[in-house]
Amino acid sequence: MKLRVYAIAYLIFLYAPIILLPIFAFNDATIIAFPLSGFTTEWFAELTQNRALHAAVQNSLIIAVCTAVFATILGLCAARAGAMSDFPGKKGITGFIMLPLVLPEIIVAVALLVILRQVLGLSLGNWTIIMAHVLICTPFSIAILNGAFGALDPSMEEAALDLGESRWSAFRLVTLPLVMPGIISSMLISFTISLDEFIIAFFLTGSNPTMPVYIWGLLRFPKSLPVIMALGTILVALSVILLTIAEIFRRRGVRRAGGTDTGGFL
Template sequence: MKATSGRGLQAYVILYLLFLYAPILLLPIFAFNSGTVIAFPLQGFTTDWFAQMWGNATLRRALSNSLTIAVSASILATCLGVFAARASTRYVFPLKGGLMGFIMLPMVLPEIIVAMSLLVVLLGLGVQLSILTVIVGHTLICMPYAIAVLSTAFSSLDRSLEEAAYDLGETKWGAFRLVTLPLVMPGIISALLISFTISLDEFIIAFFLAGNEPTLPTYIFSQLRFPRAIPVIMALGTVLVILSIVLLALGEYFRRRGNARIGAKPTGGLL
């Protein structure tokens, strides 16, 4: 009885994983297919699409914009996140629940509403739309994720380590810099990586707040309407998949190292 039900469940899980991986498995197939139409049957093997991708000037501009935005937004979100995570794990202060809930709000707010309300205000103030406005928007939506990761890191800190530093004559800032910061560094790095990944893939805010500047997702979106452009997008998608798997593995590595450092058991996932 147990063996059969277990096997049935296992078969279902394998089918489900196939469903989860279906798009990713198709991506490289079409990226190396020489046919210009994204459909079966396949034509032949080619690496042309990768070469075309490399030679595309707009794509390069979109990539450099996206990287600028993702690096700036992830650093800003993580810096702001350190303040919030430290405050919420270490101090008791009035309205704590409400204030933290408000800061975490972008996590549960439909992005279109964040984007539209910000756009209305920016246009009303006469602010020129550019990658700067996208950085501001991305910092806002990355911050709650950074705080979630950082809070775990800060809450597993042993308070007596800081107190020992005070007793040994360190100032508050000195203790933070010499004791706390190194201990939460793995958390900071995973917060940076998660924010970076979210920003790199974010479409709606970039679409409405970037003005005429392309980012990778808005460039992809603009190309999806042209059937001729799709194979290059498939090649780009393949590169992006590999890149995010590398980033994800790095984040996981730092998280585990952090856990090992504070003596926690290496369980659970990134989220």
């Protein structure tokens, strides 16, 4: 089958760079080039001693966790509203909220930089990055949660109301458990996006860089490249694990709500 061969070749193209990561991360040479010279775990050991990197990772984790929580809260509101009655202008409003999905990130970055620095005169810090990341992660959260709410039979919540629950307790007892896998999936995806985001973070980062901004700095020093390879290997492994969990939860969510899987995060 020609198409299958093509699709597999395409997958190899997609994975080519990532496969190189572990190869060079364990390669006993400071230049990133073939031929390989030998096995070492030295680069990973170096990672554990880099104070600046630890601080950057810590920053990124704080930002990513906050982003995941806030983006998912906003996504929950929008997705729940999406599952309710239409009103005039609803499509336009939803489209506007989803806009960051197609907006070039540099536009978001400069717009926020201008308003925060030049107009409001605020100093940059982790919170400015969180605000921007929430903005760009909310559309992803909405897309995931729309799937969870869309698969939900609207009679479920009505049934709970009919059986004597209040609006809030019906949501808490029925809807929330049924969309919980979607919520977890949304948080993991937002976390991953935020952890990895560079273009905006580079503009809005304060005196303490985030992990991608720190990596960007390292890229200029050939000596530090093997360490980046080691770091990249860990990040890829982490991403794969998180995404696998997110995917499992997303599927479980669709199944639990009684729908059929239509695949994909988007």
